[in-house]
Amino acid sequence: MGTFKIEGGIQLKGEITPQGAKNEALQVLCTVLLTPEKVTITNIPDIIDVNKLINLLKNLGVKVEKLAHGAYSFQADEVNLSYLESEAFKEEGKALRGSIMLVGPLLARFGKGYIPKPGGDKIGRRRLDTHFEGFISLGAKFRYNREEYFYGVEAKKLTGTYMLLDEASVTGTANIVMAAVLAEGKTTIYNAACEPYLQQLCKMLNSMGAKITGIGSNLLTIEGVDKLGGCEHRILPDMIEIGSWIGLAAMTQSEITIKDVSWDSLGLIPNTFKKLGITLERRGDDIYIPKHPDGYEIQNYIDGSILTISDAPWPGFTPDLLSIVLVVATQARGSVLIHQKMFESRLFFTDRLIDMGAKIILCDPHRATVIGHDFKSQLKGIQMSSPDIRAGVSLLIAALSAKGTSIIQNSEQIDRGYERIDERLQALGAKIERLD
Template sequence: MATFVIEGGHKLSGDITPQGAKNEALQVICAVLLTKDKVTISNIPDIRDVNKLIYILSELGVKIEKIKSDTYTFQADDLNLKYLESEKFKQDGSSLRGSIMIVGPLLARFGKGYIPRPGGDKIGRRRLDTHFEGFIKLGAKFRYNKDEKFYGVEADYLTGTNMLLDEASVTGTANIVMAAVMAKGITTIYNAACEPYLQQLCKMLNSMGAKIRGVGSNLLIIEGVEILSGCSHRILPDMIEIGSWIGMAAMTKSSITIKNVSWDDLGLIPRVFQKIGINLERKGDDIFIPEQDSYEIQNFIDGSILTISDAPWPGFTPDLLSIILVVATQAKGSVLIHQKMFESRLFFVDKLIDMGAKVILCDPHRATVIGMNHESSLKATTMTSPDIRAGISLLIAALSAKGTSTIHNIEQIDRGYQNIDTRLRAIGAKITRIE
């Protein structure tokens, strides 16, 4: 288990470029299974979860070549489908939640897909019903081995249908779309997720020969095709990392420029940070955050306390609520953070309270933050990262705190942030990795 040692209280400065989007990468890399032709994907982040998925595909028989540090070619023309029923796959797949998205393309192309119950963050229940209900509606038969915790779907062929998803699940929508693009007839998916990363997947599939309409809306219409071809695709910058850098600049009273953010794909993110008082400027496709000694939370028009909550796109992403919460601890004013989509993501606030933050955890979904306006700094402490997003939030808190903090279990942070210690040192952070 590796550890970060962080000497807090230092200002940061300079430019930082966001990595490719983790959530998009996990989707589009699975989509290479839909064709026997070569697919080239660039701006792939070098992080644990993505590398683990690439490894699983290589074990499945996908020919993978690393062209540059962030660019790979994939060719799934001679797969070893027996791997899917092996003990090794049960071990490999169970450690990565994103592995669930290989099921849709395998079902579409080969008529079967299997997956062990996937792992991932301990942030509450993230059920798989949406995925498998979609496959069943397309004509697949579902089976589950309770003893081995192993899921499977099989079909001689898939048939287009109308479906209303019970939740706008991003991975569920992605999986169903990848299955439906080769089904016979037309599939309509209502209450589909419409996140930019899902839009990117649909654009990639269309460039491969799929026929998907309604991209960017919650109603997708898919006309099945018999075969898909290869393509080249570039992954968007990671909006969660962009939000992390905004919060880090504010907490450390720093001035930084975040480069090439694909501003038009950020949705509400800049506006929500502005609501808690953070100044940020658009400069071309960059975000410039000037140095601020203080930032003040805006109340609602009627004077009531500001509430920031998560929601499916185009609402505010749940992956940034923990960042907003930590940044609010040093704002002027108060805010209610309402985590609607996951029930365990706010439990990391105990560590912030240990550091001197004024946070009232109302229940598993809500926390009230009373900002200290930088009048009282957070205190250094020793802590453990419970998941990716809480981990980066604790890292931001440590960078702003007086003294030297230690964060254990940083493998969780590495799952979502590429070479984060090296990149932060380049803009002035005092952070050391101890293996």
């Protein structure tokens, strides 16, 4: 088990460049299975979850070549479908939530796709119905082995159809789109997810020869094609990491510049942090956060009532940053209600923050009220464990702002989503040490 040792209470300074987006990488890497031609992808983050998916592709017979840091070429001209029914795949596939998105491309190109029940963060129920209902609508037959928790879909031919998704699932939409691009006829997907990373996936597929319209909206139309070709694609910077660095700057009262953020893809993220009183300055495509020597004050609604920050499908505020917002609020001036609508276990990490001295009332599994300290009472360092990626980095930010030494165990959870986070924080002046 990996461990971070952090000496807190130090102001940081400097520039940091966000990694490529994890959630986009997990989608676009699966597209390489849709064509026998070479696909080149750059700005791939070097993190555990993405590396696991690349290894799965290798085991499937995809030829993978590392061209440079974050740059790979992939060629799926000799896919080994027998691997899908092996014990090795059943073990390796369930270790990664993103492995579910292998099913759509495999079904579209080879007529069958299998997957063990995927793992990932323990943040609450994350059902797969949207994925498989979409495949069934396209003409696939579904089967499920309850003893082995093993899913399968098969089809001799996929046929385009109209479908109304029961939820705007990002991975569900991505999976269905990747299946529909090679289906016969027209597919219309209503209530589709429209996150920037889903838009990136659709643009990449179009560059491969797909015919997708409505990109950026919740109504996608896909005209099926016979085959797709190769392409080159660059992944966007990770908006969740960008939000994490904004929170880090505020909590440690540091002066930090976040480089090359693709500002126009950030949606509500900058304005949400501004509602917490944090000053952000746009400098070209960079975000500059000055020191906050006098702290930051949470805005109320115009009628004076307490601010609520909640998650919602894009263009709403991403659920992956609510943990960061909650931590930042612990040192704000004022109070805020955090409402995590989408996952019922994501706020349970607040007990560690309470142990550090934060004033948080966990109202129920979905809501927490935070009463800020206004930096008049510093959090104190403790020993804790990272329960998932986003809670883990939130606890890390809290530790960097806290008085004394903190120990964060199970640091592999943080490494699943953040590339070389200890080295990059050290470059800003943080005292963080990796203990193995």
